[in-house]
Amino acid sequence: MSTLTSSVPPKRIHWSEVSKNIYLALICFFLLFPLALMLMMSLKDKEQIIFQFFSLQPPYHFENYAIAFKYIAPLTWNSVYMATASTILTVFVTALAGYAFGRLNFPFKNLLFGILFAKMMLPGIMNLVPSFTLAWRLGILDTPLPVILFCAGTSQPFWVFVMRTFVAQQPRELFESMRIDGANEFQIFRFLALPLLRPMVALMSINVFISVWNDYIWPLVTIPTFDKRPLTVGLAQLTQSRPGEYGMLTAGYVLAALPLLIIFFLSMRQFIEGLTAGSIKL
Amino acid sequence: MLRIIKTNKGQMALMGLLFVAPAILMNLIFDWYPMSEGLYRSFFKWDGYKSAVFVGFRNFIDIFNDDIFWTSMANMLFFLVMAVILMLPTVIASVALFRVRNQKTQYAYRVLFCIPMVVPWMIILLMWQFMYNPQYGFFNRTLEALNLAQLKQTWLGDADLVKWCLVFMGFPFVATNAALIYLGGLKSVSDSVWEAGALDGVGPVSKFFYLELPLIVGQFKLNLIGTISAAITGYGAQLILTKGGPGFSSMVPGLYMYFSAFKSQKYGYASALGLVLFILSLVVTLMAMKFLKNEDQQ
Numbered sequence: 001m002s003t004l005t006s007s008v009p010p011k012r013i014h015w016s017e018v019s020k021n022i023y024l025a026l027i028c029f030f031l032l033f034p035l036a037l038m039l040m041m042s043l044k045d046k047e048q049i050i051f052q053f054f055s056l057q058p059p060y061h062f063e064n065y066a067i068a069f070k071y072i073a074p075l076t077w078n079s080v081y082m083a084t085a086s087t088i089l090t091v092f093v094t095a096l097a098g099y100a101f102g103r104l105n106f107p108f109k110n111l112l113f114g115i116l117f118a119k120m121m122l123p124g125i126m127n128l129v130p131s132f133t134l135a136w137r138l139g140i141l142d143t144p145l146p147v148i149l150f151c152a153g154t155s156q157p158f159w160v161f162v163m164r165t166f167v168a169q170q171p172r173e174l175f176e177s178m179r180i181d182g183a184n185e186f187q188i189f190r191f192l193a194l195p196l197l198r199p200m201v202a203l204m205s206i207n208v209f210i211s212v213w214n215d216y217i218w219p220l221v222t223i224p225t226f227d228k229r230p231l232t233v234g235l236a237q238l239t240q241s242r243p244g245e246y247g248m249l250t251a252g253y254v255l256a257a258l259p260l261l262i263i264f265f266l267s268m269r270q271f272i273e274g275l276t277a278g279s280i281k282l
Numbered sequence: 283m284l285r286i287i288k289t290n291k292g293q294m295a296l297m298g299l300l301f302v303a304p305a306i307l308m309n310l311i312f313d314w315y316p317m318s319e320g321l322y323r324s325f326f327k328w329d330g331y332k333s334a335v336f337v338g339f340r341n342f343i344d345i346f347n348d349d350i351f352w353t354s355m356a357n358m359l360f361f362l363v364m365a366v367i368l369m370l371p372t373v374i375a376s377v378a379l380f381r382v383r384n385q386k387t388q389y390a391y392r393v394l395f396c397i398p399m400v401v402p403w404m405i406i407l408l409m410w411q412f413m414y415n416p417q418y419g420f421f422n423r424t425l426e427a428l429n430l431a432q433l434k435q436t437w438l439g440d441a442d443l444v445k446w447c448l449v450f451m452g453f454p455f456v457a458t459n460a461a462l463i464y465l466g467g468l469k470s471v472s473d474s475v476w477e478a479g480a481l482d483g484v485g486p487v488s489k490f491f492y493l494e495l496p497l498i499v500g501q502f503k504l505n506l507i508g509t510i511s512a513a514i515t516g517y518g519a520q521l522i523l524t525k526g527g528p529g530f531s532s533m534v535p536g537l538y539m540y541f542s543a544f545k546s547q548k549y550g551y552a553s554a555l556g557l558v559l560f561i562l563s564l565v566v567t568l569m570a571m572k573f574l575k576n577e578d579q580q
Binding site for chain 1: 291293294295296297298299301302304305306308309310311312313314315316317319320321323330331375378379381382383387391392393394395396397398399400401402403404405406408409410411412413415417418420423427453454456458462486511515518521522536539540543544549552553556557559560563564567
């Protein structure tokens with residue numbers, strides 16, 4: 001305790017420290033301002049939004065939430081379903097390939113890796129139109145399949161690269177010893193590689209989940225029916241079709257924001273790391 | 283003994299191929315195949331379904347004579363330049379965050395920085411749309427409350443203001459995920475370096491240029507490339523908020539491609555636009571990479 005206090009200079013205001021905190025607090029205030037406004041509006045009826053925009057006075061219209069819930073609940077389910085299925089499929093396929101590229105020898109290894117690696121560099125802008133016609137020919141429009149399959153097809157190259165590097169860094173003896181014990185490759189993958197890859201799997205899951213959760217254009221073009229659409233598309237459509245009903249709409253936004261916020265506060269540490277996965281040293 | 287090793291090798295090769303097969307096949311079907319078809323269809327007049335007529339370079343000639351295309355390119359350049367300039371506030375914020383001494387306070391800011399990332403992007407976008415709403419929105423309401431009603435605007439409905447409104451949606455221009463990535467870079471160096479810097483009496487400004495900036499410059503370059511290619515090919519905000527309007531005042535090439543396909547059913551023309559954007563984005567990215575690499579060697 002004494003060493004701690006001795007290193008702190010006698011009470012003096014550090015103006016640089018104060019100014020930094022004011023600056024950062026202002027940034028946070030402006031970052032969160034739209035969300036605060038969203039909460040504020042979600043409790044107002046139409047008259048209050050027009051005549052008492054800035055007032056925090058009751059009456060509070062909690063029925064906005066009840067009305068919005070009817071629209072939001074099925075859309076939320078669609079988003080949860082699509083994002084979860086996409087994440088599981090993509091992560092499984094990626095981990096399997098990442099392990100094989102990092103640890104096993106097989107013919108055409110470099111060529112096959114090159115196929116994925118090139119896709120890391122090439123922009124995806126040209127894909128939209130022909131992807132749509134492909135989904136149409138496969139007869140999977142208006143189902144969650146386009147979102148799930150195209151996510152698994154397009155988002156793995158970077159992560160295969162990350163997992164391959166990670167697997168290759170692990171000591172070779174670890175894998176050899178299991179092989180000598182008579183385990184087959186799938187068992188080695190399942191009981192050794194996958195547990196080792198856990199942190200990478202967590203990072204990737206968070207990133208893939210959020211990117212599917214936020215995706216707008218692809219589900220917009222492939223899923224025409226309102227009831228089957230994910231939250232992003234449904235919210236935009238709802239906002240368009242209910243002009244001026246901002247009490248109900250903002251209540252809907254709040255409900256739509258909740259699932260991820262709850263998961264975030266439940267697993268903050270993992271999330272903070274996962275969201276900054278771009279900082280992984282390759 | 284030899285035979286055992288041999289079969290193991292054969293088994294390993296087989297398993298290896300089996301393990302990578304799902305990833306490779308899916309990538310080929312859902313990523314490579316559409317890309318190649320886009321390339322191929324750029325040379326066709328195509329309604330997206332059955333009738334496809336080979337037209338050679340017709341689509342590309344049409345694009346280069348298309349006024350809407352050039353308007354959209356000019357707009358894209360505006361958004362690109364703004365996006366690159368507005369990367370700086372994030373750097374400053376991350377350095378300020380790093381310099382906060384109290385680790386608990388710093389952690390609290392990091393948590394707050396994460397919130398905009400876990401709230402769906404769509405909701406933030408729709409809230410800005412609400413704030414810009416001429417009738418109900420925050421900006422006009424605030425002007426009224428300040429007795430400045432004569433300054434009220436139609437914001438996104440104003441051809442002169444719409445691009446600035448779309449840029450201002452980034453306010454306070456701190457990309458929080460980038461800020462946290464930079465923070466990770468700053469923290470990767472042991473405390474002793476910073477203490478040595480403090481002993482040498484390095485001022486806060488020179489500390490920024492000589493100690494902090496070099497630590498994040500790698501991630502900054504990576505972000506720069508991402509920002510550039512996103513600005514060239516992106517159009518989500520325009521699609522949701524303005525549809526490229528009023529008129530074509532906020533049209534960007536990506537959105538023009540989208541409308542050509544899904545509104546005008548000109549799939550061949552859209553594919554050609556996609557190819558132009560693809561090449562543009564690839565060339566600019568490669569040039570940026572090369573330029574930034576040369577900088578490194580000096």
